[in-house]
Amino acid sequence: MIFNMEYETMPREALESIQLRRLQTMVERVYANVPFYRDKFKEAGVAPSDIKTIGDLKRLPFTTKQDLRDRYPYGMFAVPMDQVVRIHASSGTTGQSTVVGYTARDIKTWAELMARSLMAGGATRNDIIHNAYGYGLFTGGLGVHYGAEALGASVIPVSGGNTRRQVVIMKDFGPTVITCTPSYSLHLAEVAEEMGVAFKDLKFKFGVFGAEPWSETMRLEIERKLDLVAVDIYGLSEIMGPGVSIECHEAKRGLHVFEDHFIPEIIDPNTLETLPYGEVGELVFTTITKEAFPVVRYRTRDITSLNPEPCICGRTHIRMNRVTGRTDDMLIIRGVNVFPSQIENVLMEIEGVTPHYQLVVDREGSLDMLTVKVEVNEGMFSDEVKQLQAVQKKITKNIKEFLGVSATVKLVESKAIARSEGKAVRVIDNRKI
């Protein structure tokens, strides 16, 4: 089912004319209200009146995470504080946090886009949604919450953590849709199993998972362990929060970007040139309806590609493929580009290995050393040391084969790698460069 039939299935031509009108209005507004954008536009020799077609978007300068940090906390807001009704902040795991604001209309837009997302993921007003994204400064919890209410579903604001209690709630309240990070869903499955609760006896039909990169093989594992249909949701607080793009459960092939509110581009992160559809590069977003915190050509650092092919679900909005990594997560090990998601794929292909892993990079002398820690689960455990060593060898060999980099594989105890209830820490880089 489609929440907003008119906009989500709008013919491309009509959609593009709306995009242009909204882009022009937004550019005029940020030029008038945000000194940062006015200065940057002047520096680039471009004025709001130069934006005559969607293609003119390319003339505008990029905005980076550093630009947002430099204007911490409110320097990028485009409205006075009396119009801001909500503030969120990013976790700041990789530096100072960034603060974002929303007007009442922004909150309404966000709720609608999240309602569209939940419906694309299979939910309807008849569903009970178990929302295990963290509530608070993180946009996940409240973003999904408002969307679920806008959809008319019943939302259980369970938030993150207290996993055993969540299992009891899942059993007693009968939720039919779950929303959380993909790694937390597997954690829930483990804890449920320990408590003797089988997901197949629960009422879940759909799961909407996001806020961290995951793979196709991980989708299969989640669908099998949680006995539901799993879709990918994408978002980031700098653009809005969850609900920037969503996979439809009909196709499960790429995430529809809500193009009536955001314009996506793919660029080469080195040359900054815009790349054609299908090519893999850094995802860039321009928000065209946001009031409090509009961004112009924001570099997300997420690596993906865009797919303009029509989708079986009927939505006309372009699809972005699954995010396969981040430009800043990318490790260069002895000259080889390594993304955690590649290691994850290698692990998933080896039967019995679930994706709880961590990459640790050290520099010994002038040599980069990659250690892959893999948790031993029941599927791969054996009472015979030689069996465990065989698994270890196989992982080492496959990493070398598929990634072209030598790694030391270390088997660690189950749950030895910290399970964040929000985002999983997949990479520890100890190199002092």
Next chain:
Amino acid sequence: MQVEQISVFLENKTGRLSEVTGILSEAGVNIRALALADTSDFGVLRLIVDANERAISALKENGFTVGKTEVVAAEVEDKPGGLHNILQTLRAQGINVEYMYAYVRHTGQDAVMIFRFDNIQGAIDVLKKNGVTVIDGQHLYNM
């Protein structure tokens, strides 16, 4: 005729073994035999205990990865050549011992050894045919 053995995955780090013994002690589980196989990074602890299910759930609750394997307990004459005779018999029948360890016992003439075989039923048949006493699980846990 088989005996259930519990195995636990351990990192080769200070205190891991004592954490296991602590958990079992708290759960009121008595360890009857134990063997540790180790590499430089990790080890596999094998245990024969008097209450398997209680031991397994206590260990799992504390986050350990636990496995169950069938092993064979056989009486071995407590005199020179006792173990050798059994191993000879197995070898003659082409049965491979994956690993083995001794079982603690207070009384009686014979020692008890725990054997891990790939071909467990074949091994039991050979042992019995050659007059070796194979002890079943229930009997062993209470010995």
